[in-house]
Amino acid sequence: MNSSDNRSLQAQSQLSDQQMDLLLRxxxxxxxxxxxxxxxxxxxxxxxxxxxxxxxxxxxAASLRSVRLAAALAIAxxxxxxxxxxxxxxxxxxxxxxxKTAGPEDTMLVSPQGDxxxxxxxxxxxxxxxxxxxxxxxxxxx
Amino acid sequence: xxxxxSAAAGVPARNEEIAxxxxxxxxxxxxxxYSMCSDPERAHDAVQEAFVRLHDHxxxxxxxxxAWLLRVGQNWLRDVARRKSSGCSLLPGLDDFxxxxxxxxxxxxxxxxxxxxxxxxxxxxxxxxxxxxxxxxMDWSAAQMAAVMNCSAAAIDMRLSRARRRLxxxxxxxxxxxx
Numbered sequence: 001m002n003s004s005d006n007r008s009l010q011a012q013s014q015l016s017d018q019q020m021d022l023l024l025r026x027x028x029x030x031x032x033x034x035x036x037x038x039x040x041x042x043x044x045x046x047x048x049x050x051x052x053x054x055x056x057x058x059x060x061a062a063s064l065r066s067v068r069l070a071a072a073l074a075i076a077x078x079x080x081x082x083x084x085x086x087x088x089x090x091x092x093x094x095x096x097x098x099x100k101t102a103g104p105e106d107t108m109l110v111s112p113q114g115d116x117x118x119x120x121x122x123x124x125x126x127x128x129x130x131x132x133x134x135x136x137x138x139x140x141x142x
Numbered sequence: 143x144x145x146x147x148s149a150a151a152g153v154p155a156r157n158e159e160i161a162x163x164x165x166x167x168x169x170x171x172x173x174x175x176y177s178m179c180s181d182p183e184r185a186h187d188a189v190q191e192a193f194v195r196l197h198d199h200x201x202x203x204x205x206x207x208x209a210w211l212l213r214v215g216q217n218w219l220r221d222v223a224r225r226k227s228s229g230c231s232l233l234p235g236l237d238d239f240x241x242x243x244x245x246x247x248x249x250x251x252x253x254x255x256x257x258x259x260x261x262x263x264x265x266x267x268x269x270x271x272x273x274x275x276x277x278x279x280m281d282w283s284a285a286q287m288a289a290v291m292n293c294s295a296a297a298i299d300m301r302l303s304r305a306r307r308r309l310x311x312x313x314x315x316x317x318x319x320x321x
Contacts, residue, residue: 015310017303024306027259028278030252033186036172037165 163207164193169280175215177275180264188215262312270305277302
């Protein structure tokens with residue numbers, strides 16, 4: 001038997017696409033365990049599973065919606081940031097104005113070492129001790 | 143209601159959730175495991191094993207149930223493949239001979255044909271095997287497979303046709319006798 005005979009024999013025994021389709025249907029009909037439930041592709045949960053498998057697949061309308069939503073969220077976030085910055089700037093300006101208007105007479109008699117716990121600490125430029133401030137009469141004498 | 147009572151009340155709900163997920167997804171999981179091992183019984187065992195482990199799972203809640211089950215089943219298949227090299231297994235289809243209702247010769251021939259097709263399927267590349275399994279075990283359309291495999295339905299049709307042709311060639315090379 002030569003090679004051309006082999007080829008013609010192989011061509012005769014070659015299964016057609018239709019035969020293969022039938023063969024595979026029969027094969028898988030007995031291959032799939034009977035205990036397994038039928039899979040309903042239309043079930044919402046199966047669709048959810050499919051989206052888990054192929055997250056990149058999405059409709060153009062859905063992606064357009066998501067782009068619009070993202071743009072709206074970004075604009076809202078920017079507006080909020082601008083509002084907060086504006087309020088902060090106003091507060092800083094008010095504080096600066098107050099600081100400018102406050103004169104030296106407004107300074108409070110507070111020791112820079114006020115939190116040392118010692119009463120033997122000068123609280124002013126004149127060397128007045130914290131202990132001595134207790135004796136200062138705040139109410140005018142009658 | 144105490145915490146133990148509320149936990150006890152949550153058990154049937156969880157069982158029902160697992161049962162529902164099994165009904166809807168076990169066939170698809172089987173098909174994926176089958177395309178990995180080309181053994182229907184072992185793929186089924188992998189599905190069962192994954193769901194049993196999910197039922198017994200006590201750790202952190204599973205976020206992606208399907209991915210978790212796939213990983214457990216896949217690991218189980220790997221373990222079995224490793225053990226199989228040093229162990230022995232029952233003859234396939236031995237139980238079918240014990241019933242007596244079916245002709246043992248026919249059954250043996252059927253098993254032989256099935257085994258030939260299985261080994262031919264195992265020789266295909268992974269994508270070709272997967273489309274054939276999805277098409278014939280779950281009866282999915284080209285569009286449904288295209289959504290899963292992230293390509294066009296036309297590409298799936300071409301791949302299906304090519305996979306069938308390649309499988310036919312392998313079967314002929316193996317000396318498969320069709321009726």
